Amino acid sequence: MVVSESQSVADVCAAARAASRTLAQTDTATKDRALAAIAAALRDQAPEILAANERDMQAGRENAIGDALLDRLRLDAQRLEAIAGAVEQVAQLPDPVGEVIDGHRLANGLDVRRVRVPLGVVAVVYEARPNVTIDAAVLCLKSGNACVLRGSSSAAHSNTALADVAARAATGAGLVDGTLGIVAGGGREELAALATQRENVDLIIPRGGEGLKQALESVATVPVIYAASGNCHVYVDASADLEMALAIALNAKTQRPGVCNAAESLLVHRDVAAAFLPALLAAMDEAGVLIRGDAATLAAAGDERAGVQAADERDWATEYLDLTLAVRVVDSLEQAIEHIQTYGSGHSEAIVTHDALAARSFSRAVDAACVYVNASTRFTDGGEFGMGAEIGNSTQKLHARGPIGLRELCTFKYLVEGDGQVRT
Amino acid sequence: MVVSESQSVADVCAAARAASRTLAQTDTATKDRALAAIAAALRDQAPEILAANERDMQAGRENAIGDALLDRLRLDAQRLEAIAGAVEQVAQLPDPVGEVIDGHRLANGLDVRRVRVPLGVVAVVYEARPNVTIDAAVLCLKSGNACVLRGSSSAAHSNTALADVAARAATGAGLVDGTLGIVAGGGREELAALATQRENVDLIIPRGGEGLKQALESVATVPVIYAASGNCHVYVDASADLEMALAIALNAKTQRPGVCNAAESLLVHRDVAAAFLPALLAAMDEAGVLIRGDAATLAAAGDERAGVQAADERDWATEYLDLTLAVRVVDSLEQAIEHIQTYGSGHSEAIVTHDALAARSFSRAVDAACVYVNASTRFTDGGEFGMGAEIGNSTQKLHARGPIGLRELCTFKYLVEGDGQVRT
Numbered sequence: 001m002v003v004s005e006s007q008s009v010a011d012v013c014a015a016a017r018a019a020s021r022t023l024a025q026t027d028t029a030t031k032d033r034a035l036a037a038i039a040a041a042l043r044d045q046a047p048e049i050l051a052a053n054e055r056d057m058q059a060g061r062e063n064a065i066g067d068a069l070l071d072r073l074r075l076d077a078q079r080l081e082a083i084a085g086a087v088e089q090v091a092q093l094p095d096p097v098g099e100v101i102d103g104h105r106l107a108n109g110l111d112v113r114r115v116r117v118p119l120g121v122v123a124v125v126y127e128a129r130p131n132v133t134i135d136a137a138v139l140c141l142k143s144g145n146a147c148v149l150r151g152s153s154s155a156a157h158s159n160t161a162l163a164d165v166a167a168r169a170a171t172g173a174g175l176v177d178g179t180l181g182i183v184a185g186g187g188r189e190e191l192a193a194l195a196t197q198r199e200n201v202d203l204i205i206p207r208g209g210e211g212l213k214q215a216l217e218s219v220a221t222v223p224v225i226y227a228a229s230g231n232c233h234v235y236v237d238a239s240a241d242l243e244m245a246l247a248i249a250l251n252a253k254t255q256r257p258g259v260c261n262a263a264e265s266l267l268v269h270r271d272v273a274a275a276f277l278p279a280l281l282a283a284m285d286e287a288g289v290l291i292r293g294d295a296a297t298l299a300a301a302g303d304e305r306a307g308v309q310a311a312d313e314r315d316w317a318t319e320y321l322d323l324t325l326a327v328r329v330v331d332s333l334e335q336a337i338e339h340i341q342t343y344g345s346g347h348s349e350a351i352v353t354h355d356a357l358a359a360r361s362f363s364r365a366v367d368a369a370c371v372y373v374n375a376s377t378r379f380t381d382g383g384e385f386g387m388g389a390e391i392g393n394s395t396q397k398l399h400a401r402g403p404i405g406l407r408e409l410c411t412f413k414y415l416v417e418g419d420g421q422v423r424t
Numbered sequence: 425m426v427v428s429e430s431q432s433v434a435d436v437c438a439a440a441r442a443a444s445r446t447l448a449q450t451d452t453a454t455k456d457r458a459l460a461a462i463a464a465a466l467r468d469q470a471p472e473i474l475a476a477n478e479r480d481m482q483a484g485r486e487n488a489i490g491d492a493l494l495d496r497l498r499l500d501a502q503r504l505e506a507i508a509g510a511v512e513q514v515a516q517l518p519d520p521v522g523e524v525i526d527g528h529r530l531a532n533g534l535d536v537r538r539v540r541v542p543l544g545v546v547a548v549v550y551e552a553r554p555n556v557t558i559d560a561a562v563l564c565l566k567s568g569n570a571c572v573l574r575g576s577s578s579a580a581h582s583n584t585a586l587a588d589v590a591a592r593a594a595t596g597a598g599l600v601d602g603t604l605g606i607v608a609g610g611g612r613e614e615l616a617a618l619a620t621q622r623e624n625v626d627l628i629i630p631r632g633g634e635g636l637k638q639a640l641e642s643v644a645t646v647p648v649i650y651a652a653s654g655n656c657h658v659y660v661d662a663s664a665d666l667e668m669a670l671a672i673a674l675n676a677k678t679q680r681p682g683v684c685n686a687a688e689s690l691l692v693h694r695d696v697a698a699a700f701l702p703a704l705l706a707a708m709d710e711a712g713v714l715i716r717g718d719a720a721t722l723a724a725a726g727d728e729r730a731g732v733q734a735a736d737e738r739d740w741a742t743e744y745l746d747l748t749l750a751v752r753v754v755d756s757l758e759q760a761i762e763h764i765q766t767y768g769s770g771h772s773e774a775i776v777t778h779d780a781l782a783a784r785s786f787s788r789a790v791d792a793a794c795v796y797v798n799a800s801t802r803f804t805d806g807g808e809f810g811m812g813a814e815i816g817n818s819t820q821k822l823h824a825r826g827p828i829g830l831r832e833l834c835t836f837k838y839l840v841e842g843d844g845q846v847r848t
Contacts, residue, residue: 021765021789021791024788024791025788025789104810106808106809106810110799110803112809112810117791119821119822120791120821202821202822203821203822217645221641223820223822225822241844244843244844247844247846248844248846250846251846251847252846255846255847255848341445359841363839364448364449365445365449367445367448367541367544367837368837369837369838370837370838370840371837371838371839371840372840372841372842373839373840373841373842374841374842374843374844374845375534375840375841375842375844375845375846376845376846376847378846378847379530379534379840379845379847380838384530384847385530385536385838386528386530386536396647397543397544397626397627397835398543398626398627398647398649398822398823398835399822399823401835401836401837401838402837402838411821411822411825412825413791413792413793413794413795413825413826414793414794414795414804414809414825414826415787415795415797416794416795416796416797416799416803417783417796417797417798417799418796418797418798418799419668419798420665420668420671420672420798420799421798421799421800421803422671422672422674422675422676422679422799422800422802423675423679423800423802423803423808424679
């Protein structure tokens, strides 16, 4: 039994720390073989995994957790195959460990290189989706990190089954025991215990909503990278190609409204409001989008327009995560930038413009992980950016900003080689 | 009056945040002019600064803070000139802001660049040395960050005078007001207030001892980079050039014993203990170094040797910061690595060896900011590494590891340019 309920959180983390020392030096071929073995085991042992998932589903139905949560919780043959396929894709990504970031020779002859190395032990805490168990585990393994997983109690059987299958496959393929640990209890007590393992955990990545974030903030002494909310804007400049602006606004709002890189607010320069807003409002209405507009937007909508409501200040700060869009008419580029500085969450911000100087001003002034010129905010994603996969999106400024991929799960060390140099 | 005692900590930080937006876009030439103006003002206003310092010195003597602290507190014409000279050196360093870290074109034609940008507002908290006021301020300004300083109350007059001179010079040279703030009170209350300004402070860097670190750990919600202690080792391998090993050990221990990159422990392979230890002990004795040795070291020292005491386990974990060296004889490279994994603080670790495979094993297995092969640990320093200057040395793994220079005071953003791309 790889996953034992009798293990304390401290035991799991200590085992992960011990394993991390070996894993950090395990070569890419061995790690990739382990990932292939995990993918194969997920397919081979699908019946056991689906049976465990059915126990969680049954409990979920009994507890009436709702259709949305049940859907996030549910595994089936197709979803399991998608998870296994994703594991094989991670195996094909380049290994970040050992990459020489930069290097040079000092005046005294010392050769200094910065070499990428794993962080050590990465803990991932997450909510109901069982697929995160495997996604997080394989990103950590590929980047040479031991991994400690803590899912929610509503998915405990699924997570334990998945982690157990993956851990057996990994050790069977030659990875050291303890590489993949799971914290069995899903309660606040286990979360607090995990978040204070400073000696044995190098980083915690929460994947979940504000509740999880707040629960961590109050207790964590281990460094945390929050994949915070995305209150993203599209700004339609006076010089914008209005057809392009419409396509980008629609894409940013409606292509997948429930994710953090979807647009929540649209800012329109006053000079093009009359030309742009009627077409925008019609298209959004057709796409089923509720508009929360300022006075100028309401005026453009006219009396009879359905699906347009008056916005108040709270709208500017709201991450709707559904088919709702706040719309405000601004007097200038500067006002748009100021609005974004005030209400944005530093995730993804877009300008649509023909004006090179406006594009440059916006790019420089907006303080966000990703700033777009004439493109949709929806591209903020490790896969889209060519990083292959991501474990989340960081809106903080230290270490990782934007998509957290394999490189962002690493640190570096300075390797300094000499022939007897001493400091004078 | 640039520095006002009536400003609350929150006011100082809010002003810094506002200033940071302008400063982030201020060009290098303007920033360098401001640094030159600061250097000139430090020279011009030396009498006022030295008078303020004399008030702190007088209070220090009355409070009997001791000669060591008084020396750290003391400014004179020569020290002030050294501070001004250091400002001019920072002005000559390359500006990290705007550096393109990497970039590529995606399959859909989007151009993605990672561009270095300032963090925003950096707070530096420090103990008695008034020179840190200027060192920290100019590193922050050069890297485009607004800066909030909080020194200790024992240096309050000196720090306020220095910050006031620097802030006036900076605004006189065209930098925006609020760029350089100082928290007037040196108490725990002000520290706690500063450490919880999440909205307006992006990073806190403490420069001080364990007391300051612990005071921050318990209250900080702002990200902190701890410049933690350095329990650094020199390991003399079986194949080492013993003359080189002696030179490196002496340099690492005695060249400047009070700093974090000085060696605290020496590990010697059993195969060379008999050949190496007598010469080492004699040289260390001559240099005034007290040895805390294991049994094998004591045996090598012989009965009559002065300056050699029996070590216990606490010695392996102690950062002496003085002329004391723990010495242990190990059976193998592996035991040396294990010792360092157990007791090291992840700062700077050195191996002296002729054996390429031993060098490789040590470099890979030792988890530290800087790993040295055949060189002294004393080189871990922003200046030595060619970074021009540093604000401290990080032993943590996220964001900055090793010397914290101008680049480490920055984050980056993704700039993405397209011609209407939307996600499908």
